[in-house]
Amino acid sequence: MATCGAVDNGIRTLIEDAPKPLDIVSNEIIFSSLRNSGKVAVMASEEDDTPVWISDDGPYVVVTDPLDGSRNIEASIPTGTIFGIYKRLAELDHLPKEEKALLNSLQTGTRLVAAGYVLYSSATIFCTSFGSGTHAFTLDHSTGDFILTPKLNNSSSRGQIYSVNDARYFDWPEGLRKYIDTVRQGKGRYPKKYSARYICSLVADFHRTLLYGGVAMNPREHLRLVYEANPLSFLVEQAGGKGSDGKNRILSIQPVKLHQRLPLFLGSLEDMDELESYGDVQQKVNPGYEV
Numbered sequence: 078m079a080t081c082g083a084v085d086n087g088i089r090t091l092i093e094d095a096p097k098p099l100d101i102v103s104n105e106i107i108f109s110s111l112r113n114s115g116k117v118a119v120m121a122s123e124e125d126d127t128p129v130w131i132s133d134d135g136p137y138v139v140v141t142d143p144l145d146g147s148r149n150i151e152a153s154i155p156t157g158t159i160f161g162i163y164k165r166l167a168e169l170d171h172l173p174k175e176e177k178a179l180l181n182s183l184q185t186g187t188r189l190v191a192a193g194y195v196l197y198s199s200a201t202i203f204c205t206s207f208g209s210g211t212h213a214f215t216l217d218h219s220t221g222d223f224i225l226t227p228k229l230n231n232s233s234s235r236g237q238i239y240s241v242n243d244a245r246y247f248d249w250p251e252g253l254r255k256y257i258d259t260v261r262q263g264k265g266r267y268p269k270k271y272s273a274r275y276i277c278s279l280v281a282d283f284h285r286t287l288l289y290g291g292v293a294m295n296p297r298e299h300l301r302l303v304y305e306a307n308p309l310s311f312l313v314e315q316a317g318g319k320g321s322d323g324k325n326r327i328l329s330i331q332p333v334k335l336h337q338r339l340p341l342f343l344g345s346l347e348d349m350d351e352l353e354s355y356g357d358v359q360q361k362v363n364p365g366y367e368v
């Protein structure tokens with residue numbers, strides 16, 4: 078928005094107000110809906126340094142990445158919102174707010190009661206699980222309803238797609254290079270050549286993996302355990318697939334800090350088993366890439 082700025086030598090200048098970044102706006106919208114719901118004790122977000130205590134009576138804890146893939150917005154590439162829901166740990170109620178907010182947010186993924194994401198793309202898709210299967214719903218803009226999308230996935234078997242930022246190939250460990258070289262030549266357990274897809278927007282890459290199978294990965298310590306890896310691992314497991322850091326089941330990892338990062342591999346069961354059989358797939362070199 079343009080506003081009138083200072084008057085300098087009689088000439089009024091126009092100053093462009095910097096618009097608020099969309100991830101901050103998303104964070105504020107989510108926070109205010111959760112606060113108004115009366116159901117939430119704590120919200121922990123990628124956008125906040127520490128979790129926010131909302132209400133002593135709220136039965137639930139919400140962890141969220143309000144707008145993932147925000148670096149893609151100007152190019153109109155899909156983005157998404159990720160969330161996970163835990164029960165408030167009543168045994169921590171006596172602790173000071175800051176402390177109980179943090180400890181409630183650092184629950185292991187095995188304690189999730191629900192998780193989901195919303196994908197903002199050619200369609201708006203809401204995908205969720207309450208612990209018995211993963212289901213997707215598509216927004217019908219004419220009514221505002223989310224309609225159950227009949228066929229979601231076949232994550233329990235195998236796909237023919239790998240999804241990774243392979244500009245990092247020379248920073249990968251031997252095992253990961255071997256795995257990718259093998260499947261792209263069709264020399265793996267599945268005797269067909271794999272194809273590559275990488276949007277660089279986690280929700281979009283994950284959604285395609287749920288639909289078509291295969292593996293979506295970020296082998297360096299970049300994505301966050303609490304509000305990215307855990308909710309998506311819960312969803313992929315509920316769809317019959319697997320989420321791992323290359324060695325361990327994501328949902329079993331005890332978070333030690335809110336913004337903890339780790340390598341992330343998500344996909345169909347058979348693809349994930351094959352990938353993990355290469356052992357050495359976590360990228361240890363992480364120089365901090367510019368783009």
Ligand SMILES: O=P(O)(O)OC[C@H]1O[C@](O)(COP(=O)(O)O)[C@@H](O)[C@@H]1O
Pocket residue numbers: 145146147148242277278279280295297299366368
């Ligand atoms: O740069 P890389 O390693 O390809 O990482 C891309 C990933 O980072 C993300 O952009 C999230 O990172 P930010 O939280 O820094 O935006 C994901 O959407 C995407 O999958």
